[in-house]
Amino acid sequence: xxxxxxxxxxxxxxxxxxxxxxxxxxxxxxxxxxxxxxxxxxxxxxxxxxxxxxxxxxxxxxxxxxxxxxxxxxxxxxxxxxxxxxxxxxxxxxxxxxxxxxxxxxxxxxxxxxxxxxxxxxxxxxxxxxxxxxxxxxxxxxxxxxxxxxxxxxxxxxxxxxxxxxxxxxxxxxxxxxxxxxxxxxxxxxxxxxxxxxxxxxxxxxxxxxxxxxxxxxxxxxxxxxxxxxxxxxxxxxxxxxxxxxxxxxxxxxxxxxxxxxxxxxxxxxxxxxxxxx
Amino acid sequence: xxxxxxxxxxxxxxxxxxxxxxxxxxxxxxxxxxxxxxxxxxxxxxxxxxxxxxxxxxxxxxxxxxxxxxxxxxxxxxxxxxxxxxxxxxxxxxxxxxxxxxxxxxxxxxxxxxxxxxxxxxxxxxxxxxxxxxxxxxxxxxxxxxxxxxxxxxxxxxxxxxxxxxxxxxxxxxxxxxxxxxxxxxxxxxxxxxxxxxxxxxxxxxxxxxxxxxxxxxxxxxxxxxxxxxxxxxxxxxxxxxxxxxxxxxxxxxxxxxxxxxxxxxxxxxxxxxxxxx
Numbered sequence: 305x306x307x308x309x310x311x312x313x314x315x316x317x318x319x320x321x322x323x324x325x326x327x328x329x330x331x332x333x334x335x336x337x338x339x340x341x342x343x344x345x346x347x348x349x350x351x352x353x354x355x356x357x358x359x360x361x362x363x364x365x366x367x368x369x370x371x372x373x374x375x376x377x378x379x380x381x382x383x384x385x386x387x388x389x390x391x392x393x394x395x396x397x398x399x400x401x402x403x404x405x406x407x408x409x410x411x412x413x414x415x416x417x418x419x420x421x422x423x424x425x426x427x428x429x430x431x432x433x434x435x436x437x438x439x440x441x442x443x444x445x446x447x448x449x450x451x452x453x454x455x456x457x458x459x460x461x462x463x464x465x466x467x468x469x470x471x472x473x474x475x476x477x478x479x480x481x482x483x484x485x486x487x488x489x490x491x492x493x494x495x496x497x498x499x500x501x502x503x504x505x506x507x508x509x510x511x512x513x514x515x516x517x518x519x520x521x522x523x524x525x526x527x528x529x530x531x532x533x534x535x536x537x538x539x540x541x542x543x544x545x546x547x548x549x550x551x552x553x554x555x556x557x558x559x560x561x562x563x564x565x566x567x568x569x570x571x572x573x574x575x576x577x578x579x580x581x582x
Numbered sequence: 583x584x585x586x587x588x589x590x591x592x593x594x595x596x597x598x599x600x601x602x603x604x605x606x607x608x609x610x611x612x613x614x615x616x617x618x619x620x621x622x623x624x625x626x627x628x629x630x631x632x633x634x635x636x637x638x639x640x641x642x643x644x645x646x647x648x649x650x651x652x653x654x655x656x657x658x659x660x661x662x663x664x665x666x667x668x669x670x671x672x673x674x675x676x677x678x679x680x681x682x683x684x685x686x687x688x689x690x691x692x693x694x695x696x697x698x699x700x701x702x703x704x705x706x707x708x709x710x711x712x713x714x715x716x717x718x719x720x721x722x723x724x725x726x727x728x729x730x731x732x733x734x735x736x737x738x739x740x741x742x743x744x745x746x747x748x749x750x751x752x753x754x755x756x757x758x759x760x761x762x763x764x765x766x767x768x769x770x771x772x773x774x775x776x777x778x779x780x781x782x783x784x785x786x787x788x789x790x791x792x793x794x795x796x797x798x799x800x801x802x803x804x805x806x807x808x809x810x811x812x813x814x815x816x817x818x819x820x821x822x823x824x825x826x827x828x829x830x831x832x833x834x835x836x837x838x839x840x841x842x843x844x845x846x847x848x849x850x851x852x853x854x855x856x857x858x859x860x
Contacts, residue, residue, distance in 0.1 A: 337845035372694075416650075422702040428693035444746035461750055466744035473737055474695035 310339055312557060321467060327533060329526040329541065334486040338545035339553040348550045352553035355395040361562040362432055366400045368567040372427035372476040373435045375558070376439045378441075379483030380521060381511045382493035384544050385436045388483065391551035392558070393434055418442045418460075418466055426471060431496060440480075443528050448520045461507060462529040468537040474551030476517070478537035481554055482529060483544040487518055491567040588617055590835060591713060593819045595811030598743060607804035607810060607819065612764040614821035615821055619832040625826045632833035633673040639840040644678045646845040650705035650754040653712045653836070657761030658799060660771035660791045661758050662822050663714045666761065669829035671712055680705070683714040696720045696738075704749060718758075726798045729740055739809040746815040756815035759837060760807060761822040765796055769831065846860055 315338070317327040334397065339521060340347050377385045393401050404425050413421045419439060427433035443460050445454040452460075468478050485493075494511060498504045533539035540557060544550040593616070616624050630718040643649060655663045673680050682703050691699045697717055705711035721738050730738075744755050763771075763820040772793070775785045792799065811817035818835060822828040 413707070415708075417749060417754070419748065420701060420704065423698060426694060426698065428690070430693075463744075463748040463751070466741075466748065470697065470741040470744065471695060471740070474697070500783060 310556070312338070312540065312553075314338075314545070315397070315553075316538050317529050317541075318535050318538035320406045320531055320534045321446045322474065327529045327539070327541075329510060329522060329529065331434070332484055332541050334484045334489060334543050337546055339556055340546075340549050342445065344548060346489060347552050350561065351391060351548060351555055354552070354559055355392060357559055358392065358555060358562070359395045359397070361559065361567070362396045362400045364569070365429040365432065365565070368565075368570045369430045369570070371567075372429055372471075372564055373425055373431065373562070374471065374476050374478045375430045376438045376440065376478070376480040377434065377436055377439060378480070378485065378525075380485065380490065380518075381514060382490050382497070382545055383483035383485045384550050385483060387547055388481075388551060388554055389407065389436060391547070392555045393432075395500060396432070400430070401432040401434065403434040405437060406438055419463065423467070424555070426476060429475065435500040438468075440528060440532075443523065443532075444524050444573075448517055448524050457527075458497075460496060460533070461528070464532050465534055465537075468532075472536040472576060477561065477565065479532075479558065480537060480539045482539060482541045483550060484541050485544050489545045490518075504580040550572065587679050588834070590818065591830075592616075592718075593821070594674070594816050595807050596813050596816035596821070598739075598812045604645070604810070605804060605806065605819075607800060610762055610819050610821060612762045612767060612821050612823045614617070615822070615824055615827040617834055618824075618827050621688070622808065622826060628858050629669060629829045629833055631825060632788055632830070636670065636833060636840070637673045637675070637843070638679045640674045640811075641839065642845040642847070643710065643840065643843070644708040645847045646843075647708045647848070648666045649843055649845075650707055651710045651747075651840070652720065652754050652756045653710065654716045654756070654758040655706055655712065655714055655761065656716060656718050656758070656803075657762065657822065658768065658796075659792060660759035660761045660768050661774070662825055662828050663761060665825055666759075666832055667712060667714060668828060669825070670833045671710075676678070678708070679710040679712065681712040681714060683690050684719060700808055702746055703747070703845060704754060707753065716807060718810075721810075722799065723801060725797055726739065735805075737804070742814075743812055746810075746812065750814040753796055755839065755843065757836065758811075758815060758817045760803060760817055760819045761828060762819050763822050767823045768793065768796075792827075851859050 317325075318323045341350065365373060377388055379385055389403055393403070407424075409418070409421065422439045425433060425435075441463070443457055447454070447457045456554060472478055494507070494515070497507045529539045529541065540553075542550055542553050593610060595603075597603045621629065643651060655666055657663055667681055671681070684700075687696070687699065700717045703711060703713075721735055721742070723730070727733045750756055771787070773788060775781045807817045807819065818831075820828055820831050
C-alpha cells in the first residue's frame with residue numbers, strides 16, 4: 305500500500321496570488337502514473353479497497369456534520385468524469401453523496417449571474433457533492449470562443465476565488481480535479497464511442513468542434529489552474545490516460561483529505577447510557 | 583419639485599476600504615427631513631407622483647433587460663420596512679417587482695453558508711427585487727448576541743462585499759437603505775401596535791428583547807454601514823421618524839438611480855415595420 309506516501313505536489317497548484325507561478329500544464333504528461341504500484345491488477349484492487357474506505361469516511365462525514373465536501377471534476381470530453389463518478393464514488397450511499405452534471409445554462413439561468421445556479425447546489429452539512437463540470441465551464445467556453453474579453457475572464461477568476469473562499473470559510477472543503485488526457489487518447493476514445501452502438505448515444509457533433517479547439521482549451525485550462533488554484537481551494541491535475549490510475553489518484557487524495565479532517569461520531573447522548581430496548 | 587436637487591451624500595457611505603472613514607450613525611438625526619418641501623401635504627403628493635414614475639421606470643427596466651435591481655431594506659422593528667414596500671413600490675406590477683421577507687433561517691438553510699438562501703433570490707434581468715431584511719441580519723443578530731466573534735463578523739463583511747461586487751459586475755444594481763428611527767419613535771410605534779387590535783398580531787415578544795439591546799444594535803448598524811458601504815453597493819441611511827419623509831427620500835433616490843441607468847426600449851424588429859394587423 306505505497307499509495308499514501310506519494311508526493312502529489314508536482315500535480316497541484318495552490319498559489320493563485322503570484323502571477324509568476326503559472327502552472328505549466330504542458331509539463332504534465334497525461335500518461336504519467338505517479339500513484340501506480342506498477343501492477344495494473346494490484347492498482348485495480350487498490351481502487352476497489354479505496355472506494356469501500358471512502359464509503360466509510362462518507363458515513364463519518366455525515367455523522368460529524370461539521371463539514372461539507374465539494375468535489376469538482378473538470379476535463380475535456382472523454383477525459384473520464386463519468387468513469388470517476390462510477391469508480392470512486394460508486395460505493396457510497398446516494399443519501400450522502402450527490403452529483404450534478406452541468407450543461408449549457410437555460411434562459412432562466414442566463415438571466416442571473418453565472419454563479420447563481422452553482423450556489424444552489426453546494427453541499428449541505430455532512431454531504432458530499434460531486435460536480436461533473438462546474439462553474440469552470442464559464443471560464444473555458446466563453447474565452448475560447450471569444451464571447452468574453454480577457455479582462456472579463458480575469459474578473460470571473462476573482463469572483464470564483466471569492467466564492468470558493470466564502471465556501472471554505474463557512475465549512476466547505478473544496479477539492480478540484482482536472483482530468484488531463486492527451487489528444488491521441490481523446491481520438492481513440494471518441495472513435496470508440498462512434499464504433500460502439502452502446503456508446504454512440506454519448507457522441508455529440510459538438511465534441512468534434514471542441515476537439516478542433518484543442519490547443520485553445522489546453523491554454524484556457526492552464527490559465528484557469530494558474531488563476532484559481534488557491535490555498536483554500538487548490539487544483540490537482542490528474543494524469544488520466546489510464547483510467548485505473550485516474551481513479552487510484554483521485555480516490556487516494558480524497559481519502560487523505562477526509563482523514564485529515566479528523567472526523568468523529570457525535571458524543572453519546574447521556575440519556576442513552578445503559579438504556580435497554582425491551 | 584426641489585427634491586431632485588438635494589445632496590444626499592451626508593446620509594450615504596461608499597468607502598468601505600478606508601478603516602478611518604467610520605460612518606457616524608449617531609450624527610444622523612432620525613427626525614431629519616432633508617428631502618421634505620416643508621409642507622406635509624405637498625410631500626405626500628410628491629410620493630404619489632414618484633410611485634407612478636417609478637412604475638414607468640420599472641417597465642423600462644423590464645424592456646431594457648440589461649440590468650437587475652436589488653433593493654435592500656434594513657432597520658430595526660417598526661422602522662417602516664413594510665410601509666416603504668407599500669408606499670414606494672405599491673404601484674408597480676407584481677410581474678416586474680418582487681419582494682421577500684427574510685426570517686430566521688430554517689434547518690435546511692443553516693446546513694449551508696448564510697449567503698446560500700440569499701443568492702437564490704437575487705433578481706433576474708429586468709426585475710426589481712426588494713429584500714425586507716436581508717443577509718445583513720447575519721452581521722447584526724449573531725454579533726449582538728455574541729454567537730460569532732469579531733473576527734468572524736469581519737470575515738462576513740468581506741464575504742458580503744465580494745458577493746455584492748460579483749452581483750454588480752454581472753449587471754445587478756444594488757441599493758441599500760437603512761431605515762433610521764429614534765428609540766422614542768420605536769416606543770410609540772410598539773405601543774401603538776399593542777393598543778390597536780388590528781395591529782396587535784404584528785407584535786412579537788422578541789421585539790422587546792431586541793429593544794433592550796438598542797445600543798448594541800445601533801453600534802452593529804454603524805459598524806456594518808462602515809464596513810459594507812462600498813463604491814459598488816453604497817448604504818443610504820434614511821431618517822425615518824417621519825413615514826412620509828422616509829418614502830419621499832427612498833423614492834427620490836431610486837428614481838435618480840433608475841434614470842442614471844439610461845434605460846431604453848430594445849430596437850424595433852425590422853420585420854414589424856409597416857406591419858398591419860388585419
